[in-house]
Amino acid sequence: MKALVLTGIKQFEIMNRDTPFIGENEVLVNTAYAGVCGTDHDLYAGRPGSAPAVPPIVLGHENSGVVAAVGSQVTNVKPGDRVAVDPNIYCGQCEFCLTSRPELCDHLSAVGVTRDGGLAEQFVAPASVLYALPDNVPLKDAATIEPISCAVHGVDLLELHPYQKALVIGDGFMGQLFAQTLQAYGVHRVDLAGIFDDKLERNKALFGVAGTYNTRRERIPEESYDVVIEAVGLPKTQSDAVKATKKGAQVLMFGVGPQEAHFEMNTYDIYKKQLAIKGSFINPHTFRDAISLLASGKINVAPLISHEFELDQVQDFLDGKVEGVSKAVVKVAA
Template identity: 75%
Template sequence: MKALVLTAIQRFETQDLPTPHIGPEEVLIATAYSGVCGTDHDLYAGRPGSAPAKPPIVLGHENSGVVAGVGSEVTNVGIGDRVAVDPNIYCGECLYCLTQRPELCDRLSAIGVTRNGGLAERFVAPASVVYALPGSVSLKAAAAIEPISCGVHGVDMLSLRPYQKALVIGDGFMGQLFVQILQAYGVHQVDLAGIFDDKLERNRQQFGVIHTYNTTRESVPEDAYDVIVEAVGLPATQAVAVKAARKGGQVLMFGVGKQEASFAMNAYDIYRKQLTIQGSFINPLTFSDAIALLASGKVDVEPLISHVLGLEQVQEFLDGKISGVSKAVVRIQD
């Protein structure tokens, strides 16, 4: 089978690999689409994602496809089913798994990170992380279920009420997803700050955003929002997020920054305003919610997918040679 293999830092090779063997509780999936995200940029550059990737490895952790084979003990899906795959696999035995925090698992493994993923014609996943798709969800859209599920976990970490005003900082793919997810969870006003006028306008016109701020020429108001989602991962935007929170506010630090990055906070303001500053890591048990959001139409992801790539274009994209990308997915096969 054809596969794109990361053989070294910033080096891919197209290889002909044997079709992987499946065990009794595993599923063989013919990949349809595989999304490419910031984690793949990090893994390509030799930085860790949810876990370090050790070449040679096939990346691709945002995957949809069709079941091509099932192990003898698999009962939740069958051959020919259209599916999406949660890449994260937990040990079920460590302290964090046993105290209902599996995302912090000491022995976390992940498809497309620590084991071969979807940038290949076939890949294998445990049946426990394979989800059948409703007919209303396309395979193209299903490649975004994993990032949607990460957003769902983020909002699950917050206490949301309809009266709240929310601000999303970052008009990248995840920031735009958070606009729709917060709305789906009942927040009555969601505003967006970013740097691209076309994206800000689309979210006003298509997704009901009330106020937008282009931070290249406008300031985000301080002490103004009950909920702030920081979806950039830069110290400057993280500092803005904290300042934007009004009394009793909640700040979700979702954007993934550099490991050595830090920013300054005024400790008295955190005390005085009784702020909650919350991190969010991966997507524990949120795939079903993400699928439901897509199937119901409360999250519409296809307008955000700007590029459909071939395997041969992945390295070009990760090298920054393809511009104007909102979200890229790789079409492996129809």
């Protein structure tokens, strides 16, 4: 099989590899599509994602495909099933797994991060992380279920009500997903701040976003929002997120910034406004909700997928040689 192997920092090599062996509780998947996201940029550059990736490794943690073979103990899927794969695998035994916080697992492993993933024609995953797809969900769209599930986990951490007014800061793929997810969860008004007029206008025209701010020329109003989701990860936008809050508001810090980055905020405002500021990490037990949102049409990803690459084009993308990308997926097999 053909595989795109990360062999070192910013080094890829297309290799021919043997078909992976599957254990009794594992599944062999013929990859259809693999999404490429900010985590892959970090892993490619030698930075950790949900965990460090140690070369040689096949990246690709946002995967869809068709079951090729199953182990002797597998009962939830069968050969020929169209599936999406939750990359995250928990130990089930550490303090965090045993206290219903598996996303913080001390021994977290992940398809496409710590074990070979979907940037290959075939990969292996535990049966427990495979989800059969409804007939109306295309395999291309299904490659975005993992990021949708991360957005679902983020909103699950918040206390949401229809009366609330929400702001998403960041018009990248995750910011646009959050704008749709908040509406799917019943928030009556969602605004979006970003830096690209075309993305901001698209979200107003197609996805029900009420108001937009291009932060290159407009200021986000302060003390205006009940819920603010920061989906950029820069100190400036993190500070803006806190400033945008009303009394009693909630802030979700979702954007992943540099590990050494810090931002400043007025700690008295946290007290005076009774703010709740939360982080959000990966996607525990949210895959079924993500699939349902996609299948029902409450989340529409097709207009957000701007580029479809082949395996040999991935490195150029991660090197920043491709402009205007909203969301990129890799077509691995027919």
